[in-house]
Amino acid sequence: MSSRSNDQDSIQLTAFPKFKDGQVGCLLTAEDAQLLQGFLKQSRGKRSFRFQEVKLTRKANTLTALPTSSQFHGFFVLFWMGVALMLLKVAANNWRVYGSIWGKNEIVRLMMDKDVAVLGLTDLALCCSTGFGLLLQRAILSGFVRWNNLGWLIQNVWQAFYLGAVTWWSYHRDWPWTHTVFIMLHCLTMLMKQHSYASYNGYLSELYHTRETLKIRLGQLDPSHTGATSTANTTSTHDWNVEIADSKENDLRRRQRSFNLQNFAGSRETDQILSLIRTIDQGVHLEPDQVESFCRLIEQEINVLSEGLKGRCSQTDNYYPRNLTVKNFSDFISLPTLVYELEYPRTEKINWLYVAEKTAATFGIIVVMIAVSQSWIYPVVVHTVQMKEHGLTVQQRLREFPWVLSDLLFPFMMEYLLAFYVIWECVLNALAEITMFADREFYSDWWNSVSWDQFARDWNRPVHDFLFRHVYHSSIRAYRLSRVSASLITFLLSACVHELIMLCIFRRLRGYLLILQMSQLPLVALSRTSLMRDRHLLGNIFFWLGIFTAPSLLCSLYLII
Known part of the structure; x- marks a missing residue:
């Protein structure tokens, strides 16, 4: 979400000192008033710069950092043993029926x-x-x-x-x-x-x-x-001495002397800043010590801006x-x-053995995903296509909807977990190692989520960081939206992007994914009520029910209707 910056940092100051006839002096201008108002704004709180909401550090992924001494390491080993045995079973069946471990191989040809x-x-x-x-x-x-x-x-x-x-x-x-x-x-x-x-x-x-x-x-x-x-x-060549001739200007000079600009430079008191701003329209000229104090203010601002231009560089x-x-x-x-x-944050060298391990795992998991798609998903898809080719009405196809949904539940869940692992654990870690990128926290323990907002934060950390900085915070800063409204905008944008992908795949705009994603918002609100707030087991059960049914439900809707 891009917008114009409303920060005081973008003020343009192009004014030159003005001098009255027969006088030599420094006169504050309207542009200087804008600058002083910027100082006033800064004096009311700690100065902060945009785009520093996300902080990258040296972290490892949850599964990568899983030690062999962990009490749950055995489940991790069991999962991959189960995947290997399933792959062997599929290969054996294909060999027996088709004379090849790949079967008809439609997915690879596709x-x-x-x-x-x-x-x-x-x-x-x-x-x-x-x-x-x-x-x-x-x-x-x-x-x-x-x-x-x-x-x-x-x-x-x-x-x-x-x-x-x-x-x-x-x-x-x-x-x-x-x-x-x-x-x-x-x-x-x-x-x-x-x-x-x-x-x-x-x-x-x-x-x-x-x-x-x-x-x-x-x-x-x-x-x-x-x-x-x-x-x-x-x-x-100017002397910077103020020569005031008439009584009005002498009165202004006495009022200006009562305002100690040196104290203003040191403390930036709100009433002192406002007092100086009110005198600008009356043509106040500054004495040498006051010019020096005002220069120190500008120097301080220049130093602050220089720090902002450094970002997080250390x-x-x-x-x-x-x-x-x-x-x-x-x-x-x-x-x-x-x-x-x-x-x-960067690492000192590349561990090429680690890169080889993740690369091999990437291709190995892709083979498993092809096998699952070929054996359990592709036949169901072909069946739904044949129903449309044979001219079955929507009502007739809907009678098959429960069976299509049940046939896709387990294979889609398997593909969902494998797709997560191959992208966020294998591909991104291999790329991070090659580029010596030290922050490897591409996900957190999303499987322990008790609400959908926790899942949104932990499932895909790179996208979450982007949305958090450039959509959520930008909406609050640029458009002065509330946190609730900014959250709604963030969810809506994410849902629209996902729906665009479904549109490109199925060549039809149905809005099923958009509706399901936006339905997470009332579920998030429900998870924060007294009914669900401290019931983590129940929250995790509802979360897994959604993860287990949503992919197959979406695919079934697009295939049947």
């Missing part, structure tokens, strides 16, 4: 017979085109466009075009569901990465612009800061705008994370 090369080239173009975000940020840094004015709009138009083009291409090529799922998931991943990169760097560009403008203002106020700006020399000097390089952008695109940071 994956390999059509447009494999085109799919690969499409994915390559998908990755290369993400470089648009880097070009836009370089243009913003060079001053061709401002993020808060036009930059955010250009980025969002590009993202809409990016998603629309990939969706249209998958329709145009009429790819099977295997190709469609891969390209759409990768497209959404790259889309989230681009959004995070653009939002964070766009925000930093506004901080950077404000800091550079403050440096110019500092050079105008104090000639000794010649390094801050080349225009500082234009004021280097090991490197990859500060903005040094990070706007092809190397840094390519590094982020390859990392198994969806939130952009100036610096990530």
Whole structure:
């Protein structure tokens, strides 16, 4: 969710000191009033910067960190032994019936017979085109466009075009569901990465612009800061002594002297700031000690903005705008994370044996998933397709709905668990090891969830971190939404994206997944009531009932209706 920044950091200060005829002095302007109001805002609370809600650390996945001495390690071993025995049983049956351990092999042919090369080239173009975000940020840094004015709009138009083009291409090529799922998931991943990169760097560009403008203002106020700006020399010959002629200005001068700007610089008291702001419209000129105090205020703000431009950097000097390089952008695109940071926790070396282990596990589990699909899911799908081809009405097909649902319950549950393991445990860990990415907490113990909001946090941590930073918090900051409204927006966006994937797979818009996902909200509210709050076992039972039935229910609905 991209929006214009409403932070005080984006204030433009372009005013120069003003001098009255026959006088030499420094006059605070309306732009300075805006700056002082920014100080007033900061004095009421601790200064914070956006896009720092998510903190990446050196953590391991729950299953990866499972020690062999754990009391539950045996169940982990039992699960994989059961998977191996099931695979042997399927292979033996296929050999007996078809003379091959792969059986009729329709799933493999579906994956390999059509447009494999085109799919690969499409994915390559998908990755290369993400470089648009880097070009836009370089243009913003060079001053061709401002993020808060036009930059955010250009980025969002590009993202809409990016998603629309990939969706249209998958329709145009009429790819099977295997190709469609891969390209759409990768497209959404790259889309989230681009959004995070653009939002964070766009925000930093506004901080950077404000800091550079403050440096110019500092050079105008104090000639000794010649390094801050080349225009500082234009004021280097001024004496900064105030000469007030008439009684009105003498009265203003006495009131101004009663305001100790040095105390303001040290304490930033609210009433003192407001007092200074009220005198600006009356043409108050500052004395040398007051100019010095005001300069110290600007210096403090420059230092604060410089800290903001560093982000969480502690090991490197990859500060903005040094990070706007092809190397840094390519590094982020390859990392198994969806939130952009100036610096990530990294490991010291690559354990290639670990990479080989996860790679072998990836291909092994894919074989198991193909076997499960071929033996238990594909025959049910073919049966539902034949019912439609034979002209059965919706009422007649609905009579078969309970049997289709029951036939798909166990194989879909198996595929669900295997898909989780192959993506979040094998693929992401292998990629993290190759890229030396240290934060491996791609999921938590979601199987112990007692509510759907806990499952949403623990099941897919990279996506959760993205939604938490760029949708939930951005909705609260930019649109001043309540936490409840921001949660609703986050759930709705997630549900719409999932429904888009179902639309691309089945070529029909039904909204079944959208409805089921949004139904989690009242279930979350129910889990927080006194009826369910402390009943963790009951909550976990309801959670597993949903996980067990939802995938097969969705597929049955799309196949039958």
